Amino acid sequence: MPVVDEALIGRLFREESGRSVATLIRIFGDIDLAEDAVQEAFAVALRKWPAEGLPPNAGGWITTTARKRAIDRLRRETRGRELLGEVAVLSPGNDDPGMPEVVGPVQDDRLRLIFTCCHPALSTEVQVALTLRLLGGLSTKEVARSFLVAEATMAQRLVRAKRKIKAARIPYRVPEDHELSDRLGPVLAVVYLVYNAGLSSPAEPGLCSEAIRLARILATLMPDEPEVAGLLALLLLTESRRASRMRPDGSLVLLGEQDRRRWDRSLIEEGQAIVRRCLRRNQPSTYQLQAAINAVHADAATVEQTDWPQIVALYDQLLAVAPTPVVALNRAIAIGEVQGPAAALALVDELRAERRGDFERGPPRHPCRGQEACHERGPAANICTARRTGMCNANMARSDPQHRAGAIAYQEMFMTVSTRGRTSENTPSTRLGE
Amino acid sequence: MTQYMLSAHSVEGEARNPMTDEEMRWITEQVGILEEQMKSAGAWVFSGRLHAPDTATVVRPSDGEVLTTDGPFAESKEHLGGFYIVEAEDLDAALAWASKVTLAVRTPIEVRPLAEQPRP
Numbered sequence: 001m002p003v004v005d006e007a008l009i010g011r012l013f014r015e016e017s018g019r020s021v022a023t024l025i026r027i028f029g030d031i032d033l034a035e036d037a038v039q040e041a042f043a044v045a046l047r048k049w050p051a052e053g054l055p056p057n058a059g060g061w062i063t064t065t066a067r068k069r070a071i072d073r074l075r076r077e078t079r080g081r082e083l084l085g086e087v088a089v090l091s092p093g094n095d096d097p098g099m100p101e102v103v104g105p106v107q108d109d110r111l112r113l114i115f116t117c118c119h120p121a122l123s124t125e126v127q128v129a130l131t132l133r134l135l136g137g138l139s140t141k142e143v144a145r146s147f148l149v150a151e152a153t154m155a156q157r158l159v160r161a162k163r164k165i166k167a168a169r170i171p172y173r174v175p176e177d178h179e180l181s182d183r184l185g186p187v188l189a190v191v192y193l194v195y196n197a198g199l200s201s202p203a204e205p206g207l208c209s210e211a212i213r214l215a216r217i218l219a220t221l222m223p224d225e226p227e228v229a230g231l232l233a234l235l236l237l238t239e240s241r242r243a244s245r246m247r248p249d250g251s252l253v254l255l256g257e258q259d260r261r262r263w264d265r266s267l268i269e270e271g272q273a274i275v276r277r278c279l280r281r282n283q284p285s286t287y288q289l290q291a292a293i294n295a296v297h298a299d300a301a302t303v304e305q306t307d308w309p310q311i312v313a314l315y316d317q318l319l320a321v322a323p324t325p326v327v328a329l330n331r332a333i334a335i336g337e338v339q340g341p342a343a344a345l346a347l348v349d350e351l352r353a354e355r356r357g358d359f360e361r362g363p364p365r366h367p368c369r370g371q372e373a374c375h376e377r378g379p380a381a382n383i384c385t386a387r388r389t390g391m392c393n394a395n396m397a398r399s400d401p402q403h404r405a406g407a408i409a410y411q412e413m414f415m416t417v418s419t420r421g422r423t424s425e426n427t428p429s430t431r432l433g434e
Numbered sequence: 435m436t437q438y439m440l441s442a443h444s445v446e447g448e449a450r451n452p453m454t455d456e457e458m459r460w461i462t463e464q465v466g467i468l469e470e471q472m473k474s475a476g477a478w479v480f481s482g483r484l485h486a487p488d489t490a491t492v493v494r495p496s497d498g499e500v501l502t503t504d505g506p507f508a509e510s511k512e513h514l515g516g517f518y519i520v521e522a523e524d525l526d527a528a529l530a531w532a533s534k535v536t537l538a539v540r541t542p543i544e545v546r547p548l549a550e551q552p553r554p
Contacts, residue, residue, distance in 0.1 A: 121525060168547045169436045171524040179526075 004049045016059040017137035022109035041066035111221045118186040119170045126161045127190050136210045230288030236271035237294035240264040256303035268298045289318040308337040435521050437548040438528040442541045444515040464538035483516035
């Protein structure tokens with residue numbers, strides 16, 4: 001029997017509040033009411049549970065209690081009584097909405113909620129903030145911190161977003177199959193952004209586990225979507241190296257220099273198993289291919305033993321589906337490992353001539369400048385291109401903390417922007433607020 | 435049901451310039467087909483196409499009087515060219531209509547909910 005203290009209830013809040021909020025939004029059609037009621041239910045839990053112990057189904061208890069609280073509040077308001085009438089109509093076979101409803105595993109309301117939070121009518125930034133707040137159970141203060149903005153600014157942003165959802169009637173439903181290809185992209189991008197925000201800010205490791213938790217939920221709820229599985233595998237494989245990618249002073253440890261014995265084998269095995277299942281399905285796309293690249297790296301005991309030809313082949317495929325300069329650069333680096341630095345540098349120069357505009361915009365320019373710096377110093381034959389690129393970035397990062405975010409993404413060489421549309425303009429390696 | 439205004443914005447001197455008579459006819463035809471669709475789906479509430487912004491006149495309160503001036507009101511390059519008021523189940527349904535409109539008239543369409551909604 002675990003000790004029921006504030007820490008345990010706090011953890012339960014992270015894990016369970018998203019589900020309760022999602023359920024209450026479905027019942028009452030009101031995000032604010034749902035949020036407040038779930039907060040109140042946890043406040044009750046904080047009073048009761050330490051003395052009485054955990055109820056058998058803590059999540060269900062929270063949802064039921066929150067539902068009762070919401071109904072109590074609505075009964076006190078005139079408009080609320082009208083709304084209750086509608087709720088009764090909308091809950092067939094359940095005349096008294098005060099009755100606790102069995103929360104079934106079949107239709108999980110969180111899936112509805114994440115599609116609402118990530119609706120293309122909302123900006124990417126707002127999508128991320130709403131997802132963290134409503135599904136992740138982060139406080140407004142915590143969300144604000146991950147965006148590097150003041151709490152009041154974030155609170156205002158969330159209020160506006162919720163007002164838009166209500167006024168414009170952004171639907172609360174899972175898109176139908178024919179819409180899914182358009183609508184799934186932003187959802188996966190948001191989860192990926194959350195993970196990368198955690199990765200690039202060591203002070204927020206919670207964001208990494210939050211993203212993995214969201215990816216697991218999505219993978220459970222949408223088992224037929226290979227890209228959802230691909231995203232989960234990518235995050236697990238990246239996470240397996242997180243502990244070994246940074247020194248205590250915050251500087252980066254390059255992939256080739258990492259102590260591979262410290263990589264988390266259970267995460268690697270889980271990620272690789274998902275990648276193998278994806279391969280059998282043979283519908284490769286960006287997240288699956290990135291996961292596959294990571295899976296190959298995870299197989300190698302040393303950087304020299306890496307199956308680079310396999311990695312080049314995967315980058316060829318990735319470049320075909322996601323022809324971004326970042327992918328092209330990473331592919332060049334992999335080619336350098338197979339054919340030698342000269343081949344890679346030739347490709348990089350070609351790329352730079354072709355895509356100057358892209359490189360001069362946003363974080364990708366920093367690695368490119370790093371590359372340039374190396375180039376100027378002249379290639380040292382015994383140092384592979386990949387590591388040199390990474391090294392330059394890490395050095396730049398140390399000398400210029402502003403460039404850290406951009407450099408972090410590159411140190412492991414195979415981070416890439418993988419979503420379409422507006423999100424592809426953003427680089428997930430930056431802090432969310434930048 | 436929610437009512438939305440789908441407004442067509444045109445950039446002065448840009449969008450309409452290089453359009454042939456045939457293209458104009460195509461657009462008119464497409465818009466006609468689309469309006470029929472809206473009406474038979476019960477989504478169409480009202481619509482209108484506006485004359486050029488230089489035909490506009492503005493009145494405003496000034497010291498208790500009303501001041502009349504030459505328009506348009508906003509000194510911008512982008513102007514409202516026309517609009518639809520449609521009734522839709524939710525934003526996705528409104529966006530589906532807006533997508534058809536933008537493909538037909540070839541200008542960006544802004545979708546905004548009306549603050550006053552009809553009683554169900």
